[in-house]
Amino acid sequence: MMKKRIKLLVLALSFAGAIPLSFGQQTETAIDDFRPSSLNQPGKEFPQVNSQGYARFKIEAPAADSVRVSLGLGGRGGTKLTKADDGTWMGTTEGPMDEGFHYYHVNVDGGIFNDPGALNFYGSVRWESGIEIPAHDQEFYALKDVPHGHVQQILFPSKSTDTSRRAFVYTPPGYEQNQAEKYPVLYLQHGWGEDETAWTNQGHANLIMDNLIAEGKSKPFIIVMTYGMTNEIKFGGLRNFDITPFQTVMVDELIPYVDKNFRTLADASHRAMGGLSMGGMETKQITLNKPDTFSYYALLSGGTYAPDDIKDKSDVNLIFISCGSKENPERVNEATEALKKAGLNAVSYISEGTAHEFQTWRRSLHQLAPLLFKN
Amino acid sequence: MMKKRIKLLVLALSFAGAIPLSFGQQTETAIDDFRPSSLNQPGKEFPQVNSQGYARFKIEAPAADSVRVSLGLGGRGGTKLTKADDGTWMGTTEGPMDEGFHYYHVNVDGGIFNDPGALNFYGSVRWESGIEIPAHDQEFYALKDVPHGHVQQILFPSKSTDTSRRAFVYTPPGYEQNQAEKYPVLYLQHGWGEDETAWTNQGHANLIMDNLIAEGKSKPFIIVMTYGMTNEIKFGGLRNFDITPFQTVMVDELIPYVDKNFRTLADASHRAMGGLSMGGMETKQITLNKPDTFSYYALLSGGTYAPDDIKDKSDVNLIFISCGSKENPERVNEATEALKKAGLNAVSYISEGTAHEFQTWRRSLHQLAPLLFKN
Incomplete structure (x- = not known):
């Protein structure tokens, strides 16, 4: 419910400011064929990607107040995760990501950490998490x-x-x-x-x-x-x-x-x-x-x-x-x-x-x- | 103050249970010659080690309620960090660690993450943080x-x-x-x-x-x-x-x-x-x-x-x-x-x-x- 309210607020603000945003990708439903990213640490189920290029994240931090992932559609501060009853935080990007490799990290209560599920890659002068969106030409x-x-x-x-x-x-x-x-x-x-x-x-x-x-x-x-x-x-x-x-x-x-x-x-x-x-x-x-x-x-x-x-x-x-x-x-x-x-x-x-x-x-x-x- | 009370409690329990623990290392004062661990990510100041083999950690997570590091003296649940006014969490091991390489990780509000300051090493079927305690024979x-x-x-x-x-x-x-x-x-x-x-x-x-x-x-x-x-x-x-x-x-x-x-x-x-x-x-x-x-x-x-x-x-x-x-x-x-x-x-x-x-x-x-x- 909280999530819906935030989305409506964003919509309202956007129209008020007459910012030309496309919302087509936001309302589209992600197909439920998510699979672990090929760059996950051995045996880790998350992060996942689907055939459209959406990314889905799952982070365990039962006592945290806020978990965000830096990856997401441009200019919207990444992807905010929401808490489930089992103490895990989950979220899916609002739309498909570009094909290929992306750096990202996780913000837990204001601190920047890597996703424990993903392999790390050196970029931005630090070891960052990496995710792979399958590309049509990945062969x-x-x-x-x-x-x-x-x-x-x-x-x-x-x-x-x-x-x-x-x-x-x-x-x-x-x-x-x-x-x-x-x-x-x-x-x-x-x-x-x-x-x-x-x-x-x-x-x-x-x-x-x-x-x-x-x-x-x-x-x-x-x-x-x-x-x-x-x-x-x-x-x-x-x-x-x-x-x-x-x-x-x-x-x-x-x-x-x-x-x-x-x-x-x-x-x-x-x-x-x-x-x-x-x-x-x-x-x-x-x-x-x-x-x-x-x-x-x-x-x-x-x-x-x-x-x-x-x-x-x-x-x-x-x-x-x-x-x-x-x-x-x-x-x-x-x-x-x-x-x-x-x-x-x-x-x-x-x-x-x-x-x-x-x-x-x-x-x-x-x-x-x-x-x-x-x- | 909180920290002192916990220590006293531990002492009391230990004596009550007649567990033969040595407290010499706990009361010893760590010499203030801490330097970045040789296994830090480029340019990162923390974690640090001193000449006695103590390790000191600093984690940024301004909105977190609890930050712990898994490394510390055996059987005491690692090292609990305490929050400073600037939103960083700091803590020092209660005593010197064994010489050489140690795996560790950080617990932030119940979630397990790596220390953003340290390089990662594959152990425990995951990429863990690593710290190096200088050894007398490190040459x-x-x-x-x-x-x-x-x-x-x-x-x-x-x-x-x-x-x-x-x-x-x-x-x-x-x-x-x-x-x-x-x-x-x-x-x-x-x-x-x-x-x-x-x-x-x-x-x-x-x-x-x-x-x-x-x-x-x-x-x-x-x-x-x-x-x-x-x-x-x-x-x-x-x-x-x-x-x-x-x-x-x-x-x-x-x-x-x-x-x-x-x-x-x-x-x-x-x-x-x-x-x-x-x-x-x-x-x-x-x-x-x-x-x-x-x-x-x-x-x-x-x-x-x-x-x-x-x-x-x-x-x-x-x-x-x-x-x-x-x-x-x-x-x-x-x-x-x-x-x-x-x-x-x-x-x-x-x-x-x-x-x-x-x-x-x-x-x-x-x-x-x-x-x-x-x-």
Whole structure:
């Protein structure tokens, strides 16, 4: 009853303020085919998702006064859970969520916690809960019965930061057996508040590559992912961002370690750099600062290049620029057209129906990989 | 004031019941040199530990009525936090904790959540919060400026469970460069409620090996860690435990994959199996069922072998049995003596001042590794 009254109040306020909200999704009834999210902790029944993309949450906190989940339709403060007689709190999003991966957390009596049912993923400079809304195209990042590459945790020495730094290295299927073969390398960066675990945990980069390689759609190559928040941006904003510390780690420390410890084709014509969001910003600056290091550039929801940015066109084999259709696709397409007109090999990709989230970046990697190392 | 009254009540009850409790630690004042735990999430100030081994917690939940932390001195229901004016809840353990790693969680108004300040570790069939009490011997698992091995995530095909299963593989420093060298392998299992991430995340197995190898104290070898809860024990008890499903995964699927994809010395004389707690139980059963597969056996807080268990002494190069001094050291020492008397190469190790926790197992691996693959 309390819930109904609140909804009516919201309706009244909305009409009074003449805010153009669509209520179609709110009144629609969620189909009752909810199943545990594929990203739940082993054996946990909640959170759940249904075939329409609704998410349903269940949190135990018998003595709490208020439990909310940060995930829900935009701008409405997430999803408020209501208490059942057994002391559990339950609630369903007011409508379907976008396909793919979403970060979220739970607010219990004013404190921010993770959902004990969900796995955790590093984003927003903390380990957040994650939920997976099944996507129509989820096959391309599914775990299939194909040969699987390995993902290695390496600890590489970094004099500039006076420590051993962590990176993850994807080696493609066959890497161990084909001892004579050398491989090109993609350096792939996460976004602000994420870390070097994001591209495999949230992005399934390894499974995307395993599947593409099994289908013969991509050359086998190595992917290297490391932590990109090395300076004052660590827990602050991007305003005073200085690329130098991270560029030193990447170009002077990580790349030499990888070229020494893995069977790489160690030249710019076999080296790509890409990144999502802040990682795109880093990619743009480092590729332009170090034209002799990389020849394939990829910005995923991470800005654009202008033709004038490129000093020598012969340094560049490919520029790939992407984003979700709910971001700024016009800017991505216009920038790509301008680069093409200037004679550069530029490709754009727009992920349909997705925003600044990992489904956009999974799809972007899936589009990018087949274009890499063809020269 | 409330807190004092409760303490007095506890005292009264204890004396009344004549329970021999030591209150020395409770009345001792914690030295105010608290620092963030080394296992905190990046940038998080709490939880903290002091030089004596006290742990201090701070949880934000302004509207909560009750916040408790499961960690604290045994049998007293953990540590009750008290609310400050700013809406945060704080509390310190009543005394020093054992050295090393501890799992814990937070109870907020009757709901179980993780501490948003701490990293998460898989234990008790859930991702739990973890805290590290600095140990006097912590150097042996510290991240040092030495050559580091890699830890690879592999996905190996498993017909018996109809999926690709995950394992982690530690390859020692130099593995990539020394292409002609082949290595012995230790198969190392986690305990009940843990998973294949435990030995590197909680146990720092990779750093222990890096440091031992750098000091010339251990031969370089490969370590393989996979998930051992493959059957009905998954979320239940160990009563109806059947080793067959896991033995099939380990012996018929994982070992052939590892021998195919890594440069291993693929025979029993270069293969060890060890495990902690439930992993020790698995080790005992599999090594005895498959005497042609392994020749080095290690039980870490995971039971003992009797001389009669061993059918052919020539199958066994080493039996290593360990536990914490707060477990059952007499049983471990007696069993080892009996094995020695029967002519077996048996070694026991007791970790001083620790219980059924990871500090016992870190130290056990540190003792075990130098003894392996010497024949």
